[in-house]
Amino acid sequence: MGGETTARPLRADARRNRDRLVAEARAAFEQDGVTASLEDVAARAGVGIGTLYRHFPTREALLEAVLRERFDALGAEARTLLGHARPREALITWAHGFAAAGTTFRGLTAALSATLRDESSALHASCVSMRAAGEALLARAQHSGEIRADLTVIDLSTLVFGVAWAYEQNSGWGPGDLDRLFRLLFDGLTAR
Incomplete structure (x- = not known):
């Protein structure tokens, strides 16, 4: 070592x-x-x-320390949701929490999106276990035939951050708008 x-x-x-x-x-x-x-x-x-x-x-190292508890909670929530009877609903619930975490601070969705493939980032390392837990939810929903088989966890993260970013940019929107965007997103991700 x-x-x-x-x-x-x-x-x-x-x-x-x-x-x-x-x-x-x-x-x-x-x-x-x-x-x-x-x-x-x-x-x-x-x-x-x-x-x-x-x-x-670095700023990212400080941001990671601030977010670590929330990321750990999202990972734990994903592991709990693996026992949910409806895999698609479990994935939606987790993704909604993931998006909410991404809108905690103004500009956070952009910072998190930039780390998805940047393994040198402090935020990337912190997100790995959370994304792995989300990936297990995604695989379960795909295995059940409820979610498209060609979707990757990086695709899902990118789409969720996109919804979170759009929500963050529209100050006149409320929680109902975020829910509506998620329904539209997951309607598009549902296996046909």
Whole structure:
């Protein structure tokens, strides 16, 4: 395992700094979107920008830390939905949650879409297990004959992000509009 090192546990003060940075980044991303100023995040956390970059060398690394809990929850939800009696409905439920997670912060759908095939991205690594769980739901729905057999998990992710992006861009839309877009999307993905 050539270049791997074992990470030492953080000192208590470093752990507090990291936790404050994640909390302040979440607040900044909620207010200003994923392009929020990292200098402002550091200042709000009461640390210097160097401390932020020591913990999170890139914006994506910080965004991944903010989103990790949500991604883990989506992976767990997918594993639970594997036991659902109706595979197509299970896939739709999971995809809806996936889209909702993608619209958490303004600009997030674009950031997540850019990482789908970029294995060097911190967000890509975080999304792998979530996508794998979604892929199992997709395979189950395809095996049941309810969803097109030629759809890949990357195709599905791209389409879901497209719906989420369209929803994000139309501030006058409500949750009913997102539901309607999903019905249209999955009508097109249903096996004939």
